[in-house]
Amino acid sequence: MTGFLDRILNGDGPRPLDVDTAAAMLRTTPGLLREFERSYHANVLDRKNAPTGPLGPDARSVIESRSGHDLSDAVLALDARIVRELLADTSIIRYDGERLTAAPSLAPVPESYVTEVDVDVLEPGERPQLAGELIHRQIDAVNYPLLLDMWRRATDLKRSARQRREAYGMFRTGLDLLDLDPVMYRMLDLNPAGMGHWLPALAKANEGKTFFRIPKTTIAKVPMTLLQLSRVEYESLTAATLDVVDRWAQAAFGLNPDGEYFIKTGTFSSKYDYRNAHVTGPHEVAQIGEYLLYIQSQAVGMAGPLNEPAMYGVSTTNEMVVREYIPDRLGLPTIYMGLPLRCEYRCFIDCDTKEPLGIHPYWDPKVMNHRFRDWPDSDNPHMRHDAVAYAMREPSLMREYEATKSLVAAHVKELLPGLDLAGQWSLDVMRDGDEYWLIDMAPAERSAYYGQTVPKGKRRPMVENWIPELEGKR
Template sequence: MEYTELSSTTFQIIDQFCQKAFELDETKEYFIKTGVFSSKFDFRNAYIHDAKEVKEIGEYLLFISFQASCFAHYDLSGRNQPSIYGAATTNEWVVREFIKDKENNPCIYKGLPLHTEYRVFIDADTKEVLGINPYWDPDVMKKRFGKEADANNPDMVHDYVIYAAHEKTLMERYEKNKEKVQREIMKLLPFLDLRGQWSIDVMQNGEDFWIIDMALAKDSALLSCVPKDKIKAVEEDWIPRISIKEL
């Protein structure tokens, strides 16, 4: 059913399902996403942080699933209608315990703490680190906040000011720790049961480093930090093979 057709009874059923499926604790804080979309750019929908919201977590998950489909042909004016099903569609939901900020970082995207983050590209076949880049890349971020059509939007102005003020801290932490992050990722590679090339996102929180996301390298931004001769072409075959016996 379309999100706009769902009733309050449906929401209550989904909320109750999530309480059991995720073994939720109303005293904890959570970060939620679908299998392909986190809504972190509108962080108030991704961060669940009081007992009422924990009870309604199913409704939040339903909404960000809907939001992802609305963004399928997104432009800077906001969500578009109708929603389009495809790359943003998934039957997976993820609920993680929220990692509380130890560093008192400023926030962008309506509440997202601006941690130092590292995007590491790896080749799971050759067991090597291909490249590393600051996740909050200065050129990318200042272009997004300051040079797009919505640059005068109050939220964009706010985020530009916050990012510009915090950029020096972010980049100093990045330069200080990027080699350490690469070494630690190298230690993990022999144990990864994966094939192909991937991006791995690492978030720094004080002296702690957390792997918070992964994706296929070909689908990841910031791939320019990888030498072109290291990038492998990837073929995707979506055509199912049906044998005569199955028929």
């Protein structure tokens, strides 16, 4: 059996086993799937110096490599003051599985704030790199005038379509990458893809209905000085800084040390390396702030020049999110370093006309087989495992999808009259046994399968607005 497993996971070794042959054996040999997953975890996923996944080093490995914060009493006392300042500038939206509540602030405004003088009394390596009114920028400059100029060019109809596209790309990339200032921070509020925009409307639309469930969720609007940390090199952050981030997260999200959580930002889950998104046990929960900051840093990097192609949008948020983890009760195969391969549905809807626009399997066979078998990293042991796991699961996954897609679409249609959002959206549904979970939304035209699913004559891209109202104070 060990030789069989080695031949699956090591596609570059002698006599590699064909993906479809391996998948057929897993489907027909009792107990072999469990051994396949056990061997993958023991020999690949959980071992030290494991091969990296498609997103690079995972949060767990990076955070563990920097663990062991040994901070003096003076540092800890200053960190505690900073956390209180940050909580005073943190608003939250909380969904408890039945009702939605919101709080504009989690602590009273301090009588005085931490200053540079307070920080400078510490040794350089001990200093926290943020406070309620102290921000750690790479370059001491205000960037919003440049972005507003790019937006003006992008919307100037006197310019050519190519010029407008280039200006728009520069605007969106700059919004994701450049050091933050208060105007840029307000711009991030205007992204409709942020969970804080659509979750309240979705929860209200689902009130009184019993078919769909929504995971318990807490959305924290991250103070600007903390969010800015994701725009500097993660490796440059001091232990005191990470201590502040962790302690802020514990207080903001009300975490249970023995809990199990799914984490994301307002626009990005990093679930394609599931070790980044799934946090479990007291040790990891205590570091959940670092996990959240790391995946936001990953998202910022995806918009940068080192990522090919550059992907703006995944870091266009000032939110961090902690959700309940929905355990797999069926023992399903996993992909993406631990993600259970459950049946999921991408539904397209028009919230203006209250009209369903189409439904598509989230784990589309053509897309998934191409991803795992044909990409340049297909010989990576993680992708080799995923190719076999997906091929093994594909027949039952597609039967499940076909048998239930009309039922899901009908219940999605029932949500639309009460869904108070503008424009066209994708709405993702996950099936877990007999339960159906509403798990994500995004503007339709930015979502995979839009072109294959929504009829051309029905498509209406959202009108974007990135110019914030600047009167008043947050």
